[in-house]
Structure formats: C-alpha cells, structure tokens
Amino acid sequence: MSLEGQLIDKKSIRAVTGKTADWTELAKDCVAFATAQGGKLLIGIEDNADLPPADQRVDVALLDTIRKKISERTVNVAILPAIVSADNGGQYIELVIQRSLPVPSTSDGRYYIRVADSSKPVIGDEILRLASERSALPWETLTTHQVPRSRIDNTKKQKFCTAIRASDRVKLSVKEKTDDELLEHYMLARDQYLTNLGILCLGRREDRAQLGVAPVIQYIKYDETGQKVNKIAWDDFSLSPIEMLEAVWNEVPDWRESYEYPDGLYRQKIPHYDEVVVRELLTNALVHRPYTQRGDIFIKLYPDRLQIVNPGTLPLGVTPRNILHTTIRRNEHLAKVFHDLKLMEREGSGYDMVYEVLLAQGKQLPEIAEGPDHFEVTIRKRIFNPRIIDFIAKADSIYQLNQREKICLGLLAQNEAMSAFELCKSLELPDATYLKPWLDKLVQTGIVQSSGRTKGTMYHVSPELIKRLDFKATTTLKDIEVYRLQELVLKDLSKYGRAKISDIHNRIGKEIPRRRLQTALAKLVDDGVIGKQGGRKATAYVWLGNL
Incomplete structure (x- = not known):
C-alpha cells in the first residue's frame, strides 16, 4: 500500500459513516486534490495502517452517498468512488479525484490545494494567482497565433522525432507513431496548426519571437568587486528551450573549472559547479517558469557562488521550505517532452539529486529564495571538507545507500553531529517522525549513532566507521555525552x-x-x-x- 503524500491520503471508514462522518473535511480534501494534480483518498484504511481491517465490508450504497455529499459541497470537482478488496480480504473505498482545469472550490467559496501530505487553504492574493494559472485551456495547447504546420522547422522536427524514438523512457507504441502523430501526442500540434508549445520547441525563429514569452537567458560573470567581466546572451529566439539547455552548458567556459585534490598516486578533479547540478537547475528554470509572463532567466556567476534567477514565483503550493518534497506541474506538456528526451529526471526527484551531488562533494545545500516576481537558487562554490567526498563514496560502496540515506549521511559528515530538529530543518521535514526513511538503515547498520530522545535526539557518524574508512573528521563537542x-x-x-x-x-x-x-x-x-x-x-x- 502506498504511503500518504502528494497523490494519496488515507481516511478511516468513520469519516463517511454514522455520526462521525465529516463531509466538510472530505470535501476540503477533494478540492485540494482537484486543485493540484488529482489523487486518491483511500477510505477505510487508518493513517498508521497499510491494509483495512480483514473483516471490514463496505456497503455499495455508500458510494452513492459519497457522490451526493461531495457534489453538494464542492464546485468543479469530479470524483470516481469504487470498492476495492485488499490482500487480507478487507474492503475499502478508493476515491479517485480528477484534476480540475476550472478552479475548484467548496460550495461556500473556500479554496484548497494539496501540498505534500496536507490540504492547505488558498487565501488572499493566492486566489488570484490560482485563477491566473488555471485557465480553462493551458497556454501550451493553445493555437492563438495560427501558425500552420507547414511553418515547422524541419531540422528541429527531425531531431525531436529521432531523439524520442531513441529514448528508453518512451513506450514502443509511441515510438511507432508517424512524425505527425508524435507531434499531436506531445501536444506540439493540433489540427492544422502548431500549438504554443509546438512553436516554442519546433517553430521557426520569427514565430518563436512573436510568442512574446519565449525564454531569453543571460549569463553574467562578476569579479571580486562586483564588476561585470563577461556576458553571454541567448536572446535571438533561434534556439528552442531544448537547444538552449545544451547551448548554455557548451558555450560557458567557466563550467570547465575545477578543484584538484590528491587521491593516492593520482589527483581528483572536483568541478566548481557539477554538470548534473547546473543542468538540473537550468532545466527547472526553463520547464517550470510561467510562460504567460515575460522576463529573462539570469545566470549570475560570482567568485564564490552561482545564482540562477527565474522570472515568476514558484508554482502555488511550492515554497522554498517544501521544494524538496513537493511537486506541482506548471507546464505539464513541456515537462513531459523534457522527461521523455532524458533532459530531466522523473517528477519530484530533481532537487533530491541536486542535494545528493552537492553533499557528496562536501558543499552546502542550495539556497532558495522567492521574491514578489521571481525566485532564485544559489549554489556555493566552496568545498567544506574534501575528505567527505571519499568518505561518502566508500560508505556507499560498502552499504549501497539510497539517495535519501546519502543526503542524510552527507549532512552529518559535514556538520559532525546534528539534532533531530536540525535534520528536519535541513531536510524540510515537518517533524522527527518523518526522519524514519532517511535514517533507519543508517542507524540499524551502525553507520550513524544516536543519543537523547524526541526532537533533541543527536545523530553523529559512528567513530568506528570514521576510523575504518580513514575519514579525518574534526573533533567536536556537538555530540558530547550528557x-x-x-x-x-x-x-x-x-x-x-x-x-x-x-x-x-x-x-x-x-x-x-x-x-x-x-x-x-x-x-x-x-x-x-x-x-x-x-x-x-x-x-x-x-x-x-x-x-
């Protein structure tokens, strides 16, 4: 059974039966799911359980009651309830909530959105943002510019179709489509016209320029005094977002700079800014920006840091505090194109990978800030402790750590010791109960040791492991015994x-x-x-x- 999160929530059967039924709360959750990405409510499974009670049976009439109660209490919400039998023989209701294009609300005019595993109210100016981002037809699929298919850039089209057919992320049934069918499948064309997405990715330069919101990227390098010493701009609209990603990486010479550290008889090179990190942040800037808003993407390189500034705020429901765990798609079809072309990771794993790479290289976590009309990500160049790089690589080769465990071990190795409260803050987790999948294996295998209780529990890397892997950690009083x-x-x-x-x-x-x-x-x-x-x-x- 799946864990609760962005797409799934569990509720007791008491939430829809007898005097304990809370239809208002159920309606709120349905609105929240419909506003975000859709999802499922598993009614009849307790929060701390994986299966319903083995003897639980669901009356078929309850499905009609749920349809009636939710339709009375919501606007623009579509639900599909069904009775499901679990492996233990018990029954529960799987309530599928479809994503709504018109803005959904409760019947008394309240708005909610699903953020991680919670249904959050949408209030004040956020309601206007929600309405502007949720037009009846997504910007990507519109054909308002009336650009005929005949004006497609055939070179870009051929490259796109070839890359899609070569991708191992694309189903065979999709690869077998004709070129024109591929365009329609990826929402690049509709009827005889190119969609806005089609113009953006495969259109000619002059048509892309007329969109008015095609991305422009400016790379600016500063010296120690804050003076500009180099500038490169991709602003002539000749490149699609797909091509811009490659151009920025290939044409900026500073990406090739690196540190060198002794590694036995050899020297190890650690890039100032890892290719994986740069590409992921640029991809996010191109894929998740609001394409209904003008504004350039700025890549600012300072002597000690890299800063990427993107026009527009984060999608509603995503904040700098929950970006590691929350995924809300702003441009669904563009994200699908980038994913299938293997230019971005699967949904929701991009920032996890950035965290993993930075910590494995002994660097700080990314700093994310949101302004009134932009958000920015800052990556620091400095390596705190070069020995962390070798230490995490050796620990991973011995224990086969997953991504979360490597992130957690990297944090502890960098900080010598951290409390549960500090870990939750760094990992953007609500409380210590959410640390279990991050820490359990590390503690059980003895990689990490702990002392204390609840949120004051202190975690530190095992001294025996430090000695065995020859990790020259600094002496610290952070984890001193009481x-x-x-x-x-x-x-x-x-x-x-x-x-x-x-x-x-x-x-x-x-x-x-x-x-x-x-x-x-x-x-x-x-x-x-x-x-x-x-x-x-x-x-x-x-x-x-x-x-």
Whole structure:
C-alpha cells in the first residue's frame, strides 16, 4: 500500500459513516486534490495502517452517498468512488479525484490545494494567482497565433522525432507513431496548426519571437568587486528551450573549472559547479517558469557562488521550505517532452539529486529564495571538507545507500553531529517522525549513532566507521555525552561562581547545541548540584559551593 503524500491520503471508514462522518473535511480534501494534480483518498484504511481491517465490508450504497455529499459541497470537482478488496480480504473505498482545469472550490467559496501530505487553504492574493494559472485551456495547447504546420522547422522536427524514438523512457507504441502523430501526442500540434508549445520547441525563429514569452537567458560573470567581466546572451529566439539547455552548458567556459585534490598516486578533479547540478537547475528554470509572463532567466556567476534567477514565483503550493518534497506541474506538456528526451529526471526527484551531488562533494545545500516576481537558487562554490567526498563514496560502496540515506549521511559528515530538529530543518521535514526513511538503515547498520530522545535526539557518524574508512573528521563537542557536559558546566561554575547560560555556552564550546546545555543545567538544578537565580533573560546559575 502506498504511503500518504502528494497523490494519496488515507481516511478511516468513520469519516463517511454514522455520526462521525465529516463531509466538510472530505470535501476540503477533494478540492485540494482537484486543485493540484488529482489523487486518491483511500477510505477505510487508518493513517498508521497499510491494509483495512480483514473483516471490514463496505456497503455499495455508500458510494452513492459519497457522490451526493461531495457534489453538494464542492464546485468543479469530479470524483470516481469504487470498492476495492485488499490482500487480507478487507474492503475499502478508493476515491479517485480528477484534476480540475476550472478552479475548484467548496460550495461556500473556500479554496484548497494539496501540498505534500496536507490540504492547505488558498487565501488572499493566492486566489488570484490560482485563477491566473488555471485557465480553462493551458497556454501550451493553445493555437492563438495560427501558425500552420507547414511553418515547422524541419531540422528541429527531425531531431525531436529521432531523439524520442531513441529514448528508453518512451513506450514502443509511441515510438511507432508517424512524425505527425508524435507531434499531436506531445501536444506540439493540433489540427492544422502548431500549438504554443509546438512553436516554442519546433517553430521557426520569427514565430518563436512573436510568442512574446519565449525564454531569453543571460549569463553574467562578476569579479571580486562586483564588476561585470563577461556576458553571454541567448536572446535571438533561434534556439528552442531544448537547444538552449545544451547551448548554455557548451558555450560557458567557466563550467570547465575545477578543484584538484590528491587521491593516492593520482589527483581528483572536483568541478566548481557539477554538470548534473547546473543542468538540473537550468532545466527547472526553463520547464517550470510561467510562460504567460515575460522576463529573462539570469545566470549570475560570482567568485564564490552561482545564482540562477527565474522570472515568476514558484508554482502555488511550492515554497522554498517544501521544494524538496513537493511537486506541482506548471507546464505539464513541456515537462513531459523534457522527461521523455532524458533532459530531466522523473517528477519530484530533481532537487533530491541536486542535494545528493552537492553533499557528496562536501558543499552546502542550495539556497532558495522567492521574491514578489521571481525566485532564485544559489549554489556555493566552496568545498567544506574534501575528505567527505571519499568518505561518502566508500560508505556507499560498502552499504549501497539510497539517495535519501546519502543526503542524510552527507549532512552529518559535514556538520559532525546534528539534532533531530536540525535534520528536519535541513531536510524540510515537518517533524522527527518523518526522519524514519532517511535514517533507519543508517542507524540499524551502525553507520550513524544516536543519543537523547524526541526532537533533541543527536545523530553523529559512528567513530568506528570514521576510523575504518580513514575519514579525518574534526573533533567536536556537538555530540558530547550528557554526563561529560555536566562536568564541563560544574568545572566552569566552580571557577566563575555565577554565570548566565550565554557566558557558560561561550566558554565551554559554542558548537554544543544550546538545547543540550539547557537540559544539562536543568538536571543539575533539579539534583541540587547548582542553584538558579533570577528569571527570564536575567537567569543565572550559581556554584553552590560558594554559598
């Protein structure tokens, strides 16, 4: 059974039966799914279960009740309920909610959107954004410019059809289509005209220019003083987005620059900006930008960082805080073209791969910021610890880590030790319960060790593994044992007599998480070993031997 997330949610059978039925809540979830990508509600399976109760049976009449109740409480929402028998013999309702092109809402005028595993309200200016992004017909499929098929660029068309037929991501039945049928399959043409997407990808230069929103990319390089030292622009509309991706990578000489590190008898090259990372960020800029809004894509290269600025805000429901786990398609058909041409990863895995590559190279995570009419991604050039590169490669070869585990191990190796709270923040997870698929194997195999409880639990790479893989980690107090931390506090107070927590923190080690220090101080106070005076910001801790 699938886990709850962007496309699936589970609900108890009590949500639609008897006095516990909550039709308003069910209608809200249906609207949220219809607004995003559609999805399924599995009614009759509890949140913490994979299967319904073995003896559970569903009355067929309940399907009609659900249809009636949802239709009364929603607008522009289409549902398809069906009874499904699980492997254990129990029955549940699979409620399929179709994605709605007109903006869906509840009957009392409320709007919701599915974000990860939650149904979030859409309020204020977001409603206007939702309406503008959800026109009855997507921009990609419109033929408003009336460009006939005969004006297609035959060279681009031939390259496209050849690449599609060579792709292992395309079904055989699609590969067997004629060239004209392929154009219609990928929404590049309709009837006798090229669609906007067709003009964008396969049209002639002059027709692409007349679209008014075809992408323009500007690469600008700055020196240490902030002065421009180089500029390359792709602004003559001769290239499709597919060709622009290749042109930017091939024509910017700075992508070839790299660090060199000794690796035994050889030297290892680590690029300043990895090709996988650059291509993925450029692909996102080209595929997910709003093609109803003008604006150039800027690639800004500074001495210490790379910054990609994209016109338009993130799709509604995606924020810098949830971009790692949330996927909302803005240009569905363009994304399909890029995916089938193997120019982008499967849906939802792009930023995961960026995280994995950066951490495996000992670099910081990407910094994502959203402005009123743009969003930008910043990649830092600096490598914090070159030894992390070899360490993660060796750990992966021994334990065959998956992508999430490599990301988590990279974070811990880079930071020496992290609390559950810090990991959740870095991985954009709601709380510590979501860490299980990221950490379970690492802890079970002994790669990572833990101490403490709940969100204050500290995780660090196993000292034995560090020694075995010859990882030269720095000595840190981040994961110091509680009794040793208490000894440090007592030694500090015995010397100074009375001190605030900030002064103690500065003296014994700023890298120690403040929460751990607070816990240690509270325990010493409770045990009567030290005293506590004052309140709030004036609180001070006292060495009782001086009283």
